Amino acid sequence: MNLRRRILRWFGRHPGATGYALLSPAIGWLVLFFLVPILVMLAYSAMRRGTYGGVEPTLTFEHYRRFFDPLYLAVLQRTLVWSAVTTVVCLLIGYPVAFVIARATRWRPLLLFLVVLPFWTSFLVRMFAMIFLLRDTGFINGVLLRLGLIDEPLTLLYTRGAVLLGLVYGFLPLMILPIYASLEKLDDSLLEAAEVLGARPVARFARVIWPLSLPGVVAGSLLVFIPALGSFVTSDLLGGAKQVMIGNLIQNQFTVSRNWPFGSAAAFVVMAIVLVAVLLYLRRRDARELLGCSARWLAGSSSSRPWCPCSSTRRW
Amino acid sequence: MTSARLDPVVEFQSVSKSFDGKRAVDDVSFSIQPGEFFSLLGPSGCGKTTTLRLLAGFEPADPGTGEIRINGRRVNEERPWERGVGMVFQNYALFPHLSVERNVAFGLEQRRVPRAEIPDRVHRALDLVRLDPREFGRRAPSQLSGGQRQRVALARALVLEPRLLLLDEPLGALDLKLRKEMQLELKSLNRALGITFVYVTHDQEEALTMSDRIAVMDRGRIAQLGTPADVYENPRTAFVASFIGESNFFSGRSEALGDRRWRITSAHGVFEVVAEPGVRVAAGAEVGIAVRPEWMDVYPLDQTPPEENAVPGTVQEIIYLGETLHVLVALDAGGTAKVAVRNEGQLIKPIPWTRGARAAVAWLPEDCQVLEPSE
Numbered sequence: 073m074n075l076r077r078r079i080l081r082w083f084g085r086h087p088g089a090t091g092y093a094l095l096s097p098a099i100g101w102l103v104l105f106f107l108v109p110i111l112v113m114l115a116y117s118a119m120r121r122g123t124y125g126g127v128e129p130t131l132t133f134e135h136y137r138r139f140f141d142p143l144y145l146a147v148l149q150r151t152l153v154w155s156a157v158t159t160v161v162c163l164l165i166g167y168p169v170a171f172v173i174a175r176a177t178r179w180r181p182l183l184l185f186l187v188v189l190p191f192w193t194s195f196l197v198r199m200f201a202m203i204f205l206l207r208d209t210g211f212i213n214g215v216l217l218r219l220g221l222i223d224e225p226l227t228l229l230y231t232r233g234a235v236l237l238g239l240v241y242g243f244l245p246l247m248i249l250p251i252y253a254s255l256e257k258l259d260d261s262l263l264e265a266a267e268v269l270g271a272r273p274v275a276r277f278a279r280v281i282w283p284l285s286l287p288g289v290v291a292g293s294l295l296v297f298i299p300a301l302g303s304f305v306t307s308d309l310l311g312g313a314k315q316v317m318i319g320n321l322i323q324n325q326f327t328v329s330r331n332w333p334f335g336s337a338a339a340f341v342v343m344a345i346v347l348v349a350v351l352l353y354l355r356r357r358d359a360r361e362l363l364g365c366s367a368r369w370l371a372g373s374s375s376s377r378p379w380c381p382c383s384s385t386r387r388w
Numbered sequence: 389m390t391s392a393r394l395d396p397v398v399e400f401q402s403v404s405k406s407f408d409g410k411r412a413v414d415d416v417s418f419s420i421q422p423g424e425f426f427s428l429l430g431p432s433g434c435g436k437t438t439t440l441r442l443l444a445g446f447e448p449a450d451p452g453t454g455e456i457r458i459n460g461r462r463v464n465e466e467r468p469w470e471r472g473v474g475m476v477f478q479n480y481a482l483f484p485h486l487s488v489e490r491n492v493a494f495g496l497e498q499r500r501v502p503r504a505e506i507p508d509r510v511h512r513a514l515d516l517v518r519l520d521p522r523e524f525g526r527r528a529p530s531q532l533s534g535g536q537r538q539r540v541a542l543a544r545a546l547v548l549e550p551r552l553l554l555l556d557e558p559l560g561a562l563d564l565k566l567r568k569e570m571q572l573e574l575k576s577l578n579r580a581l582g583i584t585f586v587y588v589t590h591d592q593e594e595a596l597t598m599s600d601r602i603a604v605m606d607r608g609r610i611a612q613l614g615t616p617a618d619v620y621e622n623p624r625t626a627f628v629a630s631f632i633g634e635s636n637f638f639s640g641r642s643e644a645l646g647d648r649r650w651r652i653t654s655a656h657g658v659f660e661v662v663a664e665p666g667v668r669v670a671a672g673a674e675v676g677i678a679v680r681p682e683w684m685d686v687y688p689l690d691q692t693p694p695e696e697n698a699v700p701g702t703v704q705e706i707i708y709l710g711e712t713l714h715v716l717v718a719l720d721a722g723g724t725a726k727v728a729v730r731n732e733g734q735l736i737k738p739i740p741w742t743r744g745a746r747a748a749v750a751w752l753p754e755d756c757q758v759l760e761p762s763e
Contacts, residue, residue: 264444272469
């Protein structure tokens with residue numbers, strides 16, 4: 073009892089400490105399971121490869137040098153392009169869907185449920201399901217053959233298209249939900265104000281709806297782009313051996329080739345690229361408010377308490 | 389423009405609007421003169437906001453019901469941006485991603501006003517609502533106080549120089565002092581610019597202060613339309629009498645005495661009342677009368693003037709309000725009457741009443757309002 077009172081009194085005298093106390097489990101978790109492993113990986117990436125896997129503690133940068141071989145750079149470039157295409161396609165499909173859900177009143181719960189539904193099954197299962205859809209004896213070819221539209225099955229599986237289809241299918245909800253969230257907050261009276269000020273539907277979208285939904289667009293794009301960049305299951309199952317992404321490369325280094333240092337080095341290069349890309353993206357003024365003050369801090373905006381993740385200067 | 393009666397700016401001819409089969413606006417007709425400050429007043433759900441939204445074009449009127457005209461032109465089928473009206477919203481509805489200047493410039497840009505003219509017109513509009521463009525022009529709406537936001541919203545509507553400005557409870561979110569200040573300012577803008585204002589409010593005092601005419605709305609219909617003095621001093625129905633100001637109500641069986649004079653036999657006694665011209669009273673029917681607190685007086689039981697209607701009771705409470713005193717009298721036949729007495733100085737000339745004293749409330753036959761039944 074006495075101890076409890078003393079603890080409470082201590083927090084009463086140090087009001088700033090409450091936030092840190094509440095955050096400490098999460099911080100501890102992240103340090104133990106994110107920061108430590110990643111530092112270990114960083115150390116491995118600069119060591120010599122062990123003969124039977126593992127590493128030898130000798131400093132070397134050969135793995136980083138090796139990564140900038142045209143062979144690997146081609147894989148990296150392909151991965152970046154595919155991720156970008158996936159993001160754009162998700163945006164083109166997801167935005168109208170999010171818009172309809174945000175405007176719907178009666179059907180909104182059902183539509184949201186349908187968007188989230190795929191998350192109830194594992195990503196792996198969904199990708200296997202795509203195989204049944206796309207393979208030579210799969211559903212699509214079956215229907216087309218039955219209808220007599222084609223004479224022999226189309227090659228759908230193990231193509232670039234199949235991988236892109238899988239990526240878009242897998243990540244689409246991650247685009248829809250944040251855009252929906254920002255459109256749903258949009259006050260109808262803003263649209264009415266624009267309307268009475270002379271804005272026709274296209275102008276209302278371009279001048280009011282789109283700029284106010286940008287936080288959702290940015291969040292959705294990041295949520296799709298980053299995991300797409302690191303994905304390997306989709307390209308593995310739907311792309312076959314020809315459509316290797318950087319994720320497959322890294323995974324191979326750890327499992328098949330047993331070259332942990334090179335795998336680590338490749339992972340760090342990708343991570344650096346993602347980080348730089350995200351920072352550049354967030355430097356945009358509109359995007360800055362998006363991810364809270366941590367992102368604001370990363371983006372170099374001045375905050376009165378940039379070190380505090382729960383700074384009260386934020387409006388929402 | 390030589391005729392005394394100008395062509396109306398706004399005409400509603402038996403317009404109705406239903407939502408899911410429920411009539412929000414029920415067969416409403418009125419017309420508004422150029423330059424008029426016209427208020428739509430009523431409790432929430434009375435249809436005043438829907439009426440304004442019908443006028444702005446946000447809601448279509450029920451097909452086949454009636455006609456809405458602006459400057460003599462039928463606008464039922466026109467979209468809001470074709471109607472040439474300005475609008476100020478209750479929650480300001482400023483674009484949060486645009487600066488004050490860009491908010492005000494929005495309408496000019498949409499109307500394809502030459503780029504070179506825009507900054508000048510934006511400045512003039514901000515000056516008009518007394519916001520310094522140099523100090524506030526670059527700020528985001530989130531950096532402004534409620535009153536400043538409302539001024540920006542006003543400037544954004546006025547910059548297009550509309551002939552008709554619609555205001556939907558624009559002062560509802562402001563504190564009392566600021567509200568009083570803005571009331572006077574809106575009124576003077578209305579006079580100075582000659583723009584017709586249509587003003588929606590649920591605040592009866594605000595409507596009385598600002599309006600040239602008030603349409604009191606109740607359940608989708610206009611219960612009474614008239615000048616502030618009309619609706620306050622001659623309320624037609626019990627609804628109007630109770631919604632605007634305070635009233636004491638009595639009811640009883642009517643008996644015609646001729647020349648608009650009636651005898652009312654009620655539970656509180658027999659009254660003689662004079663109906664306003666045009667008030668329909670059915671002989672032998674149950675009619676209500678309303679008596680404003682300031683139309684009444686309190687007397688000792690044995691000293692009521694013989695020409696006045698008197699109701700006996702007991703003084704229940706005396707409330708000191710400064711300018712006036714409210715005397716609450718519990719009536720012998722049930723109910724309470726509120727009488728407003730002018731304060732002539734309680735230290736020099738105190739009223740002779742104390743709580744628990746026997747007294748009568750009384751009023752002259754002319755000093756009451758015979759009510760029409762509200763349907």
